[in-house]
Amino acid sequence: MKTIVFVLCLCLSTITFSQTNVSGKVVDESSVPVVGANIVVVGDTAGTATDFDGNFSLLVDLEPPFVLQISSVGYASQDVEVTSNNQNLNVVLVEGSELDEVVISASRTPERVFESPVTIERFGIKEIRSTASVDFYDGLENLKGVDINTNSLTFKSINTRGFATFANTRFMQLVDGMDNSAPALNFPLGNLLGMTDTDILSVELLPGAASALYGANAFNGILFMRSKSPFDHEGISISAKRGITSQEAAGDNPYTDFSIRAAHKFSEHFAAKVNFGYLRGTDWEANNTTAKPGTGATRADIDYDGINVYGDEVSTDIKEVAEALVGLGILPAGAEALVPSENVSRTGYNEGDLTDYEAESIKADWGLYFRPWANDFEIAYVGKVGTGSTIYQGANRYAIDNFFLQQHKLEIRNDNFFLRGYVTEDRAGDSYDMVFTGININRAWKDDQTWFGQYVGAFVQGSLAGLTAEEAHNLGRQTADTGRFEPGSDGFNSAFNASINNPDLATGSKFQDNSKIYHGDANYNFSHLWDAVEVQVGGSYRTYSLNSSGTIYTDNDGPINYSEYGVYTQLQKKLELSDNVDLKLTGSVRYDKSELFDGFFSPRLAAGFTINDQHNIRASFQTGFRNPTTQDLYIGLDVGRAVLVGGAIDNPSRYVDDYDLSTTGQALLGASTIQFDGQGAYTNSYLLSSVQAFGATGDASQLEIANSSFVKPEQVTSFELGYRGKLGKVIVDLSGYYNQYQDFLANETVVAPFYGDVQLTQTVPGDPNNTPLAIAAIANSDFQVYQTYTNSDKDVNSYGGSIGVSTKIFGNFDLGGNYTYAKLDFDTEANPDFRTNFNTPEHKVKGSFGNTELFKNFGFNVAWRWSDTYEWEASFGDGQVPAFHVLDAQLNYRAPKFLKSTFKVGATNVLGDEYFTAFGTGYIGSMYYVSWTINNL
Missing domain, CATH: 2.60.40.1120 (Carboxypeptidase-like, regulatory domain)
Structure with a gap:
């Protein structure tokens, strides 16, 4: 013993x-x-x-x-x-040099930016601290090749290399390896439910195809956000930001942004952290009452449909109403002759009447990290929850209220491998469609039939009394609108609350959703086992579970489930060609398979020459693919002017609705209503533009059969050349690319007649003129307009390039600038019904100037950017986005003796020139703020 x-x-x-x-x-x-x-x-x-x-x-x-x-x-x-x-x-x-910074995402292995085989942008702690933007996520807009489309104050969508709406399904966003896309929407809500400023370690962005390593949706770009490990960054950090947002429409409103991080390493074996973030402000008010482009109307017109006015989408031909009233004996015989064949719309409500513009984000995450052998082998559990309120613009404008997202991840890793699995779940909360809210408040007060009947009755009376047509129309609207619910009245509030709590779009506007994504992926790097060549292998598996109770998807009979998987490998070798020249070769290939589609391969090849460790020339050929999104596949949503119906082969028949038939249709079919599904959109339809041409000319030869194809995966082939190097004190990074898309996924707007075939082989029974049934259906307005999700057989290409330069002047002042060019190569005039949603300015210029140590503990930064005029194209509407320029600035002071603090005063859009980045949104005003950050690390 x-x-x-x-x-x-x-x-x-x-x-x-x-x-x-x-x-x-x-x-x-x-x-x-x-x-x-x-x-x-x-x-x-x-x-x-x-x-x-x-x-x-x-x-x-x-x-x-x-x-x-x-x-x-x-x-x-x-x-x-x-x-x-x-x-x-x-x-x-x-x-x-910034070229010496280490990145991980380009090849899934640590390497210098200088030697990256593809274009990559990095935003590290230094850039995050000195950004002139209000937070790190907004600061990404100053990177070259990056656009940020501002949907609202708290929801911004990153766009690289084009083809993006706010629903940017061609761009992936990873937070510590987790895809933080909302399952129901299939795209990330910006940083609404992402990371806090106090926990962000670095951001890496790959603008271009990355499917060979990262799979589906890493198509036009991928963003990597990495947080701080509690083993390396202990202590408490607090950031408090207070200021105002200033907009002509909404006025000056308070803005608050608070975050706190607490992390502790209990031993070499165990560490933990927790984060909390809270943001609250007033959103950019959208008050554009101009009529939608293409209508040729003004607010004074009888068939007015305002951009940010809702309820006025309901419109009908008052001639047909007059004929029906005469047939019922409500109007005297011959009265229909007094009524012109003109469409009249109901009176709508401004967007500001239908939302409080409250912008809020509340998010928290926590992590437990265990290193059983006190080395690089780590087991981690991470949980994230978030809720918030924002505005989202898709096919309509939506108030996203109390939206909830949670993620839970379990990961095992060391320096050579990782194995992770996570689940993402969302809930729609109290979210609702503002367009249908306006429509159904009107209908709760007075149904459409009654309103149009009163309008026509008053119009006829006014005409008989000798009023002009304009005066008669005014009398008709005044009469029909008598007693209308005024915003703020008890009747309005009651109808509003009833609508936003009712998921039936015939009478309400509420979204219901509780969808989930289950995801697992793994990677192993064999480079520690041999020196000949670096080899990596990996794979991923994902299951979608869509559960909107029929309010978004065609899942009335229960959740829709489907899965996909992929495997990949990458080989990388560095060769010393001479004392001053190195060649780095990278090759990778990935195989992916969805249970809904055939599998296929995505290869990538890249080569980089390094000369004198000062110049690097790179070239790459890579491919990308994009599986159709959950909405591309299974959406079934009536947005008023069209029904969105997904292109999975089994989906259109799942969308069924009852429709009223015209008098002629009733006579032909022997019924007043018809039950009709979405199958006709894909098997028996015309292009909308051809139907409009037929309506204008009466020439049936103008009709063009659509019959959209069912969706399949989209692919891209990308060629890129680039250079990074040091020219004296100037660092230069430039690149150019050409993208060729195959089976490009987009939308077509089609018209499906309720009866008759679009080949015009069926004719009206007993008609001596043998009028085709489908022509009769179109003429009688017995049809449904659909927006289909399909692939183009046309060539869709794009090309562009960017150049960035940075240097130090006057000693230690940082000066940088970049220019980006982007161009769509597609014949839009020859394909008016096919929408590419390129939505990218042809020219962008950005610049920054600052000094982190102008004098002891004092620094500043100024950032300026200019964007060229471009066309915005999306399901909500199309329009021009005028050129704009923005100036942001900040001053900061470090006070190490006072609670280890940094104080900052900043402003965005200092010049106050309001602008917008997408058609239909509110103008972006200015923000002024002061912040206090305590870093007790």
């Missing part, structure tokens, strides 16, 4: 003896503390990070001598030898 105790004491004394304490401070060349610098023991996993003052302390289970590697984004890493216990180190980091 004594021997055992002696041995244990000897072991304990040995352990105690082998522990070495190291402390120190890390500063830059201006003696400014480097916050969050990583200190790692070379050859071991022990490490820590510097606090707000640049100080660190580390206990290492090694005897000296050993080496510490000190690194931080934007600085050249430095190795320092530890020779004794309790040694105190003073380390000066030299600012490095």
Whole structure:
């Protein structure tokens, strides 16, 4: 027993003896503390990070001598030898080139930006702290090749290389490896439910196809957001931001943004963190009462349909109403002759009457991290929840209220592999369609038949009394609108609340949804096993479960489930061609299969020449694919002017509705109503534009058969050339690309007649003129307008390029600028019914100027951007977005002695020139704010 105790004491004394304490401070060349610098023991996993003052302390289970590697984004890493216990180190980091920064996403392995095989943009801690934007996510707009389409104050959609609406399903967004797309919408809601400023470590963005490594939807770009590990970044960080939003329509309103992060490393085995963020403000009010383009109407016109006016979408030909009233004996015989054949719309409500424009985001996440052997092997559980209110513009304008999203992830990883699984669930909360809210408030007060009947009756009376047509129309509307629910009245409020709590779009406007995504993926890097070539293999599996109770999808009879999987491999080799020239070759291929479609391969090849470690020339050929989204496949939604019906082969027949028939239709079919499904959109339909041409000319030869094809995956082939290098003190990064799309996914607007075939082989029974039944249906307005989801057999191509330059002037002032060119190569005039939704300015210019240390602890940054005029095309409406330029600015002061604080004063759109980035949204005003950030790391 004594021997055992002696041995244990000897072991304990040995352990105690082998522990070495190291402390120190890390500063830059201006003696400014480097916050969050990583200190790692070379050859071991022990490490820590510097606090707000640049100080660190580390206990290492090694005897000296050993080496510490000190690194931080934007600085050249430095190795320092530890020779004794309790040694105190003073380390000066030299600012490095942005090309030396390490990225992971381009090849799924750490590599310098300089050697990345494809175009990549990086936004690190330094850029996040100095951004002139109100938060890090908005700051991404200053990267070259990046557009941010502003839907609302809290929902912004990133667009790279075009083909994007707010529902940007061609762009993927990953947060610590998790796709944070909302399952029901199949795209991310910007950063509404994403990350907080206090926890963001870095952002990497690949503008272009990345399907070979990342699978479906990594099609036109992918964004990677990485958070801080509690093993490396301990302590409490608090950010409080207070200011105002200023807009001509909405006035000046308070804005609050608060976040807090708490992280602690309990031991070398276990660490944890928690984050909370709260944002509240007033959204950009959309008050455009101009009539929708193409209608040729003004608000004074009888068939007015305003851009941000809802309820006026309901319109009918008053001649037909007059004829029906005469037939019923309500109007005297011959009265129909007094009524012209003109469409009249109901009186609508402004958008501001139907929403409070409250913008709110509440999000929290937490993580538990376990390293059983105190090395790089880690088991982590991460949970995320978020709720919020915003405005979303899709086919209509939607008030997203109390939307809820949660994610839960379990991940096992080390430096060479990861295995993760996560689930994403959303709930629509109290969200509703503002267009149908306006329509159904009107109908709750007075049904359409009664309203139009009163309008026509008053019109006839006015005409008989000698009024002009304009005066008679005014009398008709005044009479029909008598007693209408006024905004704010008890009747209006009652009808409003009834509508937004009713999911039946015939009488209500509420969204119901509780959809889920189950996802698993894995990757293994074999490079640690051999030196010949770096080999990676991986794969992913995903299951969708759509559950909207028939309010979005055709899932009235229960959830719709389907799955997809993919496997990939990548080989990478670096060759030394001479003393000054290296060649890096990368090749990868991925196979993907959805249970709904045939499988296919996505290859990528890239080569990069490095010359004198100063110049890098890269070339790549890569392919991408995009499986049809959940909405492309299974949507079944009446948005008023059309029914959206997804293109999965089994979907159109699932959308069934009852329709009233005209008098002629009743006579032909022997019934007053018909039950009709969406199958006709894909098997018996005309293009809408051809029906409109037929209506204008009466020439049946104008009709063009649509019969949209059912959807299948979309593919892209991309060719890219690029250069990165240092020309003296100037860093240059330029690239050019050409994209060729196959089976391009988009929408067609078609008309399906309730009876008759579009080939015109069926004729009206007993008609001596043998009028085709389908022609009679079109003439009698016995048809349904659909928006289908389909693939184009036309060539859709795009090309463009960008160049970015950065340097230091006047010593330590940062100056940068970039230019981006993007062009659609598609014959839109020859294909008026096919919508590519390119939605990208041809020319963009951006610039920035700042200094992180203008004088001790004081810095500033100014960012300016200009966008060319472009056409916006989306299901809500088409219109021109005028050119705009925006100036953002911020001043900051570090107060290390006062709670380790940084104070910032900033403003976005300083010049106050209001603008918009998409047709139908509110104008974007200015924001003015002050912030206080405490970094107790």
